[in-house]
Amino acid sequence: MGRxxxxxxxxxxxxxxxxxxxxAVGFIADLWVPKTIDSGGGAPLVPALVTDIALLTLFAMQxxxxxxxxxxxxxxxxxxxxxxxxxxxxxxxxxxxLMFWQWQPLPGRVWAVSGPSAxxxxxxxxxxxxxxxxxxxxxxxAHLFGIQQIFDHWRGHAPKDPAFQLNGLYRHVRHxxxxxxxxxxxxxxxxxxxxxxxxxxxxxxILIALQFxxxxxxxxFGSRYREYKAHVPMLVxxxxxxxxxxxxxxxxxxxxxx
Numbered sequence: 001m002g003r004x005x006x007x008x009x010x011x012x013x014x015x016x017x018x019x020x021x022x023x024a025v026g027f028i029a030d031l032w033v034p035k036t037i038d039s040g041g042g043a044p045l046v047p048a049l050v051t052d053i054a055l056l057t058l059f060a061m062q063x064x065x066x067x068x069x070x071x072x073x074x075x076x077x078x079x080x081x082x083x084x085x086x087x088x089x090x091x092x093x094x095x096x097x098l099m100f101w102q103w104q105p106l107p108g109r110v111w112a113v114s115g116p117s118a119x120x121x122x123x124x125x126x127x128x129x130x131x132x133x134x135x136x137x138x139x140x141x142a143h144l145f146g147i148q149q150i151f152d153h154w155r156g157h158a159p160k161d162p163a164f165q166l167n168g169l170y171r172h173v174r175h176x177x178x179x180x181x182x183x184x185x186x187x188x189x190x191x192x193x194x195x196x197x198x199x200x201x202x203x204x205x206i207l208i209a210l211q212f213x214x215x216x217x218x219x220x221f222g223s224r225y226r227e228y229k230a231h232v233p234m235l236v237x238x239x240x241x242x243x244x245x246x247x248x249x250x251x252x253x254x255x256x257x258x
Contacts, residue, residue, distance in 0.1 A: 001080045003154045009083055010150030013090035017145060020093040020100075025129055027100050028184065028195065038192045041105040048104035052194065055099040056201045062095050064209055069216060082153035086146035106194035118189035128184030131169065135176040138168035164221050166228070172237040174228065175213075178206045179235050210234060 001009070026033035041048060065071055066088050079087050113121060140162050142148040149159055169176035185199040214234075217225045231243045 001083060001153075006080070006082050006150050006153050010086040010146050013083075013086040013093070014145050014147060016093045016097075017089050020096040023100055024096065027103075028198070029125060030190070030192075030195075033100075035100060035103075037103060037195050037198060038105045041103075043104050045106070048106055049197075051102060051104045052106070052197055053201070055102060056198070056205075059092075059095050059099060060205045060209075063092055064212065066091060067216075068212070069219070080153075081159055082149050083146065085143070085149050089145050103194070106192060106197060108193045110191040110193060110196050111188075112190045114189070121187050121189045125184055125187035128180045128182070128187055131180030131183065132177050133180075135169050135180060138170055138176070139165055161220070164224055164228075166243070170232075171243050172232065174232050174234050175210055178210060182206065182235065 023033055027036050030036040030038045043051070066075075072084065076084055136144055140148065142151075143162050152159055169179075173179055182203055185202050188195055188199075191199075214229065218229075221228075228243070
């Protein structure tokens with residue numbers, strides 16, 4: 001792929017991601033956007049439930065299969081390495097947009113709060129999304145969404161994997177992005193059955209997917225990540241001093257990354 005076309009493709013993929021991310025905030029909140037998690041539909045209960053489960057399964061399969069190193073090795077025979085990450089981001093965003101479009105609301109309310117309690121829950125909802133976004137910058141936002149790769153290609157630089165980093169919230173939990181999602185998914189002043197299905201399925205997927213991701217991270221960073229895993233919880237912060245990268249490095253006889 002040429003340099004100009006790679007940059008344009010990568011920027012387009014990132015723009016689609018931004019649209020899907022911002023739409024997700026309104027979709028799950030049942031606010032601001034034309035089609036939300038509790039609007040539209042009218043399908044009978046069983047077809048609606050089957051449709052929603054199928055959409056959630058499609059997202060889980062796309063998100064997990066395309067993230068596996070074995071799949072990446074296979075499909076980079078056909079997709080240039082410079083836009084591999086951008087293609088993953090684009091595919092994930094398009095599946096999300098499909099879910100928003102085809103989601104069928106499930107009637108009824110599981111719980112509802114109002115007044116100051118609702119304000120607190122809305123605050124948690126905003127906090128969850130803020131944690132998601134901010135955490136991407138504690139590692140490498142540009143690399144995570146394929147921007148760095150396309151501009152490295154533009155400059156003629158060889159692609160390189162990000163180094164082991166331990167910044168910000170990553171000193172307290174190993175997966176703050178996923179923690180932010182869980183907080184946002186469950187922070188509902190009015191919890192419908194449809195949103196409960198979304199929250200339960202998404203949280204279950206996160207807990208399962210993190211097991212595979214941890215395996216890949218150990219394969220990439222070796223004993224350094226094992227030491228990090230031993231000191232820092234996966235999702236729930238502990239009331240203790242934050243771990244520093246030096247604390248992890250000090251236990252390792254060699255400082256090279258695998």
